[in-house]
Amino acid sequence: METTNSNFEKELLDVIFGKTKQMTIVRNGKETNVECQSSIRSAFQNAKFIGNLDKTIAALTLRLIALEQIGDLFCISDENSYNYGIAKAVKTFMPELDLRERQGVVHLRHSLAHNFGRACIDENQLEYYTKENKKLGKKGEQPKYNFDECNYKYILHFKKEDNDMMIKKPYREWDGKFRYHCLIDVASAKLNSVDSFEVCVPLLIERIDGIYNDLKKKHQANELHFVSKSGNGRVTNEELCEIAFKYFIFNFE
Numbered sequence: 001m002e003t004t005n006s007n008f009e010k011e012l013l014d015v016i017f018g019k020t021k022q023m024t025i026v027r028n029g030k031e032t033n034v035e036c037q038s039s040i041r042s043a044f045q046n047a048k049f050i051g052n053l054d055k056t057i058a059a060l061t062l063r064l065i066a067l068e069q070i071g072d073l074f075c076i077s078d079e080n081s082y083n084y085g086i087a088k089a090v091k092t093f094m095p096e097l098d099l100r101e102r103q104g105v106v107h108l109r110h111s112l113a114h115n116f117g118r119a120c121i122d123e124n125q126l127e128y129y130t131k132e133n134k135k136l137g138k139k140g141e142q143p144k145y146n147f148d149e150c151n152y153k154y155i156l157h158f159k160k161e162d163n164d165m166m167i168k169k170p171y172r173e174w175d176g177k178f179r180y181h182c183l184i185d186v187a188s189a190k191l192n193s194v195d196s197f198e199v200c201v202p203l204l205i206e207r208i209d210g211i212y213n214d215l216k217k218k219h220q221a222n223e224l225h226f227v228s229k230s231g232n233g234r235v236t237n238e239e240l241c242e243i244a245f246k247y248f249i250f251n252f253e
Helices: 007-017 039-044 055-072 085-093 098-114 125-133 181-193 201-221 235-248
Strands: 021-027 030-038 152-157 197-198 248-253
Touching: 007 021, 007 030, 007 039, 007 235, 030 039, 039 055, 039 152, 039 201, 039 235, 039 248, 055 085, 055 201, 055 235, 085 098, 085 201, 098 181, 098 197, 152 181, 197 201, 235 248
Parallel strands: 152 197
Antiparallel strands: 021 030, 030 248
16 A cells, blocks of 8 residues: 555645645636636535525535545445445444444435435335235334335434434334325324434534544545555556546636
8 A cells, every 4th residue: 555645646635625726727728727626625615504404405415425425535345335435435434333324324315416305215125115014923023124225214303402313223114105195294204203214414414524524634644545446555647537537626717
């Protein structure tokens, strides 16, 4: 494993964890001033967690997307786990969570990022859930679902003082069906749900902010490196170039 950063790697890390970088390039035959910023830093800087509900949800969504990028950039792959960024990041940086709780965070990201919603439904699982429920031998018994392919819905809490857990697993797994016929019934059912994950939004935001700040400290101590996709421990210039193209924003005047 490389113990020091290449100049190119250090330059990219400086932009991710430091200030906006100003450059002058030649564009269409003329010198142009260019402002360079990383999308991950923008996610943390531009959506501040404040009391407004809309901004709070936006702040959470951007941070979960940023956590996905952190997993892609800084977390090694594990052949026994899902190897997309958000799953790697949650497993690496939230070791206190069990598998089901980690899945809850991962799928909350999917719910918010894909359709800005609060539920993920696997249509292929609906028949499976129905069959499993019919197998119940005792009243209240929990079916043995495949947790890798579960449906998810969420109750979001926005007051930290009312919650001492960042995420709480459902008492029963949700079968993916919606059964209500008016808004008040939906509200009552959702807020009293026993088959939803409960998430304390302020605590989750603070947790993700802490992960970013810890990585920033490691970078400032020259102890942080990007993870190489090649698996040999050394990030190539081609990989660094890919990072700059995918995750950096170039704004010219």
